[in-house]
Each structure stands twice: as structure tokens, then as C-alpha cells.
Amino acid sequence: MRFFRFAHDSAFWRTLALSVCVASMPLASPAEPSHAIAMYGEPALGPGFTHLPYTNPDAPKGGTIRLSESGTFDSLNPWILMGNPVWPIFTQPGLLTESLMMRSIDEPFTLYGLLAESVETDDARSWVEFTLRPDARFSDGSPVTVDDVMWSYETLGTKGHPRYTSVWAKVEKMEQTGPRSVRFTFNTADRELAMLMGMRPILKKAQWEGRDFDKSGLMVPIGSGPYVIDKVDAGRAITFRRNPDYWGRDLAVNRGLHNFDVIRYDYFGDSSAMFEAFKAGETDMWRELVAARWERDFDFPAVREGRIVKSEIGNERPSGIMGLVMNTRNPVFADWRVRQAMIEAFNYQFMNMTLTGGKDARITSYFSNSDLAMQPGPATGREAELLAPFARDLLPGTLDGYTLPPGGDRAIDRKGIRAALEHLREAGWTVQNGELRNAQGQPFAFEILLNQSGSAMRSSAEVRQIVNIFVESLRNLGIRPQVTMLDTAQYVERTNNYQFDMTWYERGLSLSPGNEQMLYWGSAGVKATGTKNWMGMDSPAAEAMIAEMGRATSDEDFHAAVRALDRVLTAGRYVIPVSTPRISRLAHRANLHYPEKTPLYGDWPGFMPETWWQEERK
Structure with missing residues (x-):
């Protein structure tokens, strides 16, 4: 899975995607449908939980938040390779469209039911079955059906962006198993697939009948999420309005989320113009990525007068890679x-x-700032064992250590x-x-x-x-x-x-790397267009480590595989890395607030604006 790292705005999230997680717990054996599923062990929250731990269930509803994007857009279809889409539709989970399951950003990789009321799988995770909630509805009031789910998965898997098509090839069979149930059976031994199948956007089949899904355009998509698209100023701005009839507003997974009545994104020529707009009060939030500027450039009137406040939010996620x-x-x-x-x-x-x-x-390194990072010095233990078959072809420093x-x-x-x-x-x-x-x-x-x-x-x-x-x-x-x-x-x-x-080049990485790594570093990307393998790497060792990550049944084996992959990537010398902040630095209007509890991933998709709210300071 993939997740999107942050920047000044939701454009930042385009460089990430939802990934697989690991927890240091023994493998559970679901014997019956469950409210949630974890990559390893049990979900942290039981079936009777009332809200996610990083939300404020008492947050007031209302108000408007104005955010910013750089560049422009010419498409409202972010699920295909063609066009320059409005990324908030894709990078803000559950904003316009929803998936069967919803990710908690306070756990490395656990999914809780959203459109689906339950999930079931076997010990080997060779198949997974989801049952839809009977009251799930699209914004036009029509029910979300198994037919919509199956059409969405097949369409995304055959006509969608490579991030969807690469995983769809591992689905042996998709079948309806009941009035509200659908099952996916896999042709590949990969424990992550049961998770990935819960994270695809569900679109309304009837809206796309007679239309070319793989063509970009400005047709407003119908989703089941808490917001609908209210206004589109092509290439310049887009406004989302909270749906007062949203079907899922009372679900425990949504309590404390989606608090703003209006979310507006304005587009600017570059980040310098965005910052000037923020200083002038035209937008409400700014993510500062350079520590020196955080100390130097925030002495303007709105800050001195307390109308703008500065917040620092920590995280425990990998650095990812950024540079030339x-x-x-x-x-x-x-x-x-x-x-x-x-x-x-x-x-x-x-x-x-x-x-x-x-x-x-x-x-x-690619996974620095986390316990998934390669360690200094030579590879040892299981990590060395995994790399040993490829020793002759590995570049200097892979096994011995690279600095x-x-x-x-x-x-x-x-x-x-x-x-x-x-x-x-x-x-x-x-x-x-x-x-x-x-x-x-x-x-x-x-x-x-x-x-x-x-x-x-x-x-x-x-x-x-x-x-x-x-x-x-x-x-x-x-x-x-x-x-x-x-x-x-x-x-x-x-x-x-x-x-x-x-x-x-920028590539955000999570605590739960998985199948998306093949899209980033797999040899198919040497020729196949639209992948993130911009360096053109063709490494059997890297692909073997990615496969090993999917087969791992323990925390130790997973860590060894990721650290071995980190060695192959770093010693490959594909990117000249620069620095990156270890915290998020957010300057924002004083009447914008976020919960005291910081999730494991910190400022990550699902955090801002989802958990924030507007309230005048007392």
C-alpha cells in the first residue's frame, strides 16, 4: 500500500501512498468476520470502540478552512495516469470517495471497517471477504452495492493508474458471495493483499456507463464520502462542501473527523506565491519545511498579533528519499x-x-529515522542471509556498509x-x-x-x-x-x-512498506511508463526483498527484509539525498485546532484537515 507524505498542502500527499505495517505480535487467526484487520496481531481497538484515539469526538462542526496547492489542474479523475488531477480527491482519504476499510494512522497498519461492516480472511490470507454496511450510500442517496464495488475494482485494475493495475494482476478471482458480500481470491502468496483490497476507492458504476474511465476531464465524480464538490474554478480553485446527509457521520471511525463545513483549495504558481498568500491572510495554513525559515521568516504582523500560531508535530515515520x-x-x-x-x-x-x-x-537512507532503516556497518543475521544469494551482483557497500x-x-x-x-x-x-x-x-x-x-x-x-x-x-x-x-x-x-x-525526486515511505515498493523500484518500471522507478533500477535483489516482505510472518523477518532493501537502495547510489525535517512545522490561524493526542504517523494523510476544527480561543 501507499501513503502520501505532506508538504505545504495536499499536493505533498501525491508523493506517498498507503503501505503495509508490522506490529510485534503473534499472528491471529480470524475465525469469523471482524470489524477490523491488522497486518500482524490484533487491532488496537476492539469492536466496541467509540472513536479513533487521535480524534476529538467533541470537536464542533462548522467553519471554512482555506488550503493551498501549487501549479494547476485539468482533471477531477486522479485514479488514472492521464491528466493533471485535483490531488485532494485522492490524497485526502475519505474526503469525496470512500473505501471498504479505513486506515488508522495511530497504528503501523490496521484497517477498520468503513463502507464494509466486516472483513474475514483465512490464516494464509489467500482470500479476503468484505460485507457492506446496509446503510452505505452515495451522495446522491443511492445505495453502495456489491456491483459498484466489483465494477470499481475491475475498472481500476484494468484501466486505472499503475498503482492499481499492478496489484490487480495478483487477484485470481472476484465473486459476489451474498447480497452485500464480495470475496477476492489471490494467485500469489502475499499477506498484504488482504489489506490492499480494503483500500480501493469505490465509485458509482452508473455514473460512468457510456463514458471512458481512462480519459481525464472535469466531470464531478459521485462518491460516498463526507464531502461533495461544490465549486470548480478550472485550474485555479476547488471547493468541497460537507454533505449534511452523509450516511457515515455517526460511525465510530468518523467521530471527531470531517469538522469543517467547507474546505477550499486555491492554486498558486509556486510555493513562494503560496507563502505570500498565507501571510496576506488569503489561506489559513502553511507547512514550513526548512528549519532556518521557521525561525527567520515568521515575524510578520499576524504572528506578532497572535492571529497566526506556530505548531510543531512529531512523528515516528521514515524519512523517505528526497534529492536529485x-x-x-x-x-x-x-x-x-x-x-x-x-x-x-x-x-x-x-x-x-x-x-x-x-x-x-x-x-x-531511504528508511532512516525509523527502526526499519539499515544499521551502520556490515549486514548481519537474517538480513545478511537474505542478501547472500545476490552477493556477486551487489554494489560495493551493500553488504559491508555504505555511508x-x-x-x-x-x-x-x-x-x-x-x-x-x-x-x-x-x-x-x-x-x-x-x-x-x-x-x-x-x-x-x-x-x-x-x-x-x-x-x-x-x-x-x-x-x-x-x-x-x-x-x-x-x-x-x-x-x-x-x-x-x-x-x-x-x-x-x-x-x-x-x-x-x-x-x-521525492518519495515518501511509511512504517508499512509493501507492494507499492515494486511500483517504486521494480524492474517493470524500467520500460513501463508512470511508475515511480525514475532511476530505472533493475535489481533482482531489491525485488526479492520486496517479495520477502510480503511473505514475512514475524516482526523480525519483516524488519530484516526492509533493512536489506534499504541497503540495496542506498548503496545503489541512485539519488543524491538532501536534508529533511524530523517534525512538521505548521503555521495556522489561531482559531484552528487539532487534538492533543498525536498519531504515530504525525502530520500524515488523515490528520489535516480531517481531525482539525475551528473554534475561537477562550
Whole structure:
């Protein structure tokens, strides 16, 4: 499953998706339908729970919250690869459409019934069966039926985004087993599949009859969620209005959630424009991702006068990966020594001090900041056993341990430059008359592709500043890359088709990695378009570790598989990582509040605006 990491707005969530979890409890054997399902062990909340622990069941309803997005949109269908969609429909769980089960963000991976009143599976999780609630309704008042569920799953699995089609191939059979029940039988031994089948959006079949589902457009989709789309200003704004007749408002899983009457998203050219709009009072919340700015740039009148407050929210999730990714489909970056040279030339210490004041920690591996991260030094125990069959093909540092070079405190890191030149020499590149060339005299040339609207985690200006410093460093190696800025539509088109040499890359990872990892790192993504395997990696070892994660029946085996995968990814030297905040820094209107209990995932999909409410301070 996948989950979306946060940024200034829900656009941040586009870089994530719902994943599988692990808990250190023995495997349970459901003997009958249950209200919930956990990847391992029992759900934390029993069938009689009254509300999720990170919500305020007494939160008042009402008010409006104005949020922001960067870029633009041309589609209200986020479930396909085509188009530039309104991401809040997809990235805010349960906003417009709902799934059979709902995830708790206070547990690594537990699902509670939403559209489904119960779930049942066998010990091996070779099948899973869901029973719909009899009162489940779409916003137009029509019932949610098994026919809607089966149509949604088959349509998403055959015409939807690759995140759906890749999992659908593992479904052997889908069948209606009762008036309100549907069963999925799997053709692959993968314990996560029983969970994944509970997390697909359920759409109204009748609305799509006679229409091309795989075409983007601005048709307003009918969902069963607490909100309906009220207004659409194409490319500029979208407004969601709380449905007063929402069928699920009294469910325990919803108590304390969906408190605002209106949620509005305004679109801006880039994050700099978004921040200025926030300062001017045009939007109500800002996520600050740079510690130095958090301390430096929030001394404007609304803050001094108490109309804006600053909140810091912790979490226990992995760092994920963020930085400049190298496309190994380009022969220049196919050699790991060249990629290591790029990492050596990227003077991280100077970069971090210049941009963040050295306040934020560096990403040291894909799962850093969590107990899923690879440990320093050589692989040991089960982790080493899993990697042993692939030892001959693993890159240096995978088994023995890999550490990123620290860089220096000056603009030119001479030690890093010397190391980079040595790696390039070994790969057949030398400086000739001030320019890096190979034995055939061909120059070392590549393009750095950037989105002029920035990214979910960094503004366009920040990314460009990072790239400018890096480009200056590369000049010491005789390399002069071309930097190309594109609008969002062009950028998405090129990255979906891997038409770049190097670009900015962000991939959020959760405490419950699973099948989505194959979409991120699987070899099918070398050629199949629309995956997140932007680096073009083709690693049997990585795919074996992902498969092992799905087969694991214990906490220890799961951790070993993820840590082994983390080693393969990090030592693959595909991304030049930067720093990332370890907390969420949210500046918001003083009359916006959130519960005292912080969920395990912190500021994560399902937290803001779902758990927040509006109330004047007493």
C-alpha cells in the first residue's frame, strides 16, 4: 500500500501512498468476520470502540478552512495516469470517495471497517471477504452495492493508474458471495493483499456507463464520502462542501473527523506565491519545511498579533528519499562509479548550512529515522542471509556498509572533488582541456530537468538554488550540465515517460512498506511508463526483498527484509539525498485546532484537515 507524505498542502500527499505495517505480535487467526484487520496481531481497538484515539469526538462542526496547492489542474479523475488531477480527491482519504476499510494512522497498519461492516480472511490470507454496511450510500442517496464495488475494482485494475493495475494482476478471482458480500481470491502468496483490497476507492458504476474511465476531464465524480464538490474554478480553485446527509457521520471511525463545513483549495504558481498568500491572510495554513525559515521568516504582523500560531508535530515515520535522482537509462549514469562521483561532488555540508542553517538532518537512507532503516556497518543475521544469494551482483557497500560523504564547510570541497575525479577516472572519464571526456573524446553531458512550480517538499527557488550550487561544484570536474525549467504539465509528461537525465525526486515511505515498493523500484518500471522507478533500477535483489516482505510472518523477518532493501537502495547510489525535517512545522490561524493526542504517523494523510476544527480561543 501507499501513503502520501505532506508538504505545504495536499499536493505533498501525491508523493506517498498507503503501505503495509508490522506490529510485534503473534499472528491471529480470524475465525469469523471482524470489524477490523491488522497486518500482524490484533487491532488496537476492539469492536466496541467509540472513536479513533487521535480524534476529538467533541470537536464542533462548522467553519471554512482555506488550503493551498501549487501549479494547476485539468482533471477531477486522479485514479488514472492521464491528466493533471485535483490531488485532494485522492490524497485526502475519505474526503469525496470512500473505501471498504479505513486506515488508522495511530497504528503501523490496521484497517477498520468503513463502507464494509466486516472483513474475514483465512490464516494464509489467500482470500479476503468484505460485507457492506446496509446503510452505505452515495451522495446522491443511492445505495453502495456489491456491483459498484466489483465494477470499481475491475475498472481500476484494468484501466486505472499503475498503482492499481499492478496489484490487480495478483487477484485470481472476484465473486459476489451474498447480497452485500464480495470475496477476492489471490494467485500469489502475499499477506498484504488482504489489506490492499480494503483500500480501493469505490465509485458509482452508473455514473460512468457510456463514458471512458481512462480519459481525464472535469466531470464531478459521485462518491460516498463526507464531502461533495461544490465549486470548480478550472485550474485555479476547488471547493468541497460537507454533505449534511452523509450516511457515515455517526460511525465510530468518523467521530471527531470531517469538522469543517467547507474546505477550499486555491492554486498558486509556486510555493513562494503560496507563502505570500498565507501571510496576506488569503489561506489559513502553511507547512514550513526548512528549519532556518521557521525561525527567520515568521515575524510578520499576524504572528506578532497572535492571529497566526506556530505548531510543531512529531512523528515516528521514515524519512523517505528526497534529492536529485539519476536516470540509469542514460548510459552516462549506468555506471555506479559515476553516480558516486556525483554524490561526492554534491557538497552536502556547505549546501545544508547555506540553505537551512544546518538545522535539519540529512537523509542517510531511504528508511532512516525509523527502526526499519539499515544499521551502520556490515549486514548481519537474517538480513545478511537474505542478501547472500545476490552477493556477486551487489554494489560495493551493500553488504559491508555504505555511508554518504559528509562534504566540507566551504563552497569547494577539495576532498570530495578529488574522490569524484578518481571515481570518474575508473569509469573512463578524464579532464581534457578543462572538459570531462571519455576515451573517444565525447564530453560528459547531461540535462537537469526541473519543474518551474517546484515540488511537494521544496519551492522552485529552493530547488534551483540547490542545483545552482551543485552546477558550480561540477565545473571543478569539467562538467557543465544543461538546466531546463518546464511548466508542470510538460514536466509531468516527461517524467512519466522518463525523459530526463537528472531531476528532483521525492518519495515518501511509511512504517508499512509493501507492494507499492515494486511500483517504486521494480524492474517493470524500467520500460513501463508512470511508475515511480525514475532511476530505472533493475535489481533482482531489491525485488526479492520486496517479495520477502510480503511473505514475512514475524516482526523480525519483516524488519530484516526492509533493512536489506534499504541497503540495496542506498548503496545503489541512485539519488543524491538532501536534508529533511524530523517534525512538521505548521503555521495556522489561531482559531484552528487539532487534538492533543498525536498519531504515530504525525502530520500524515488523515490528520489535516480531517481531525482539525475551528473554534475561537477562550
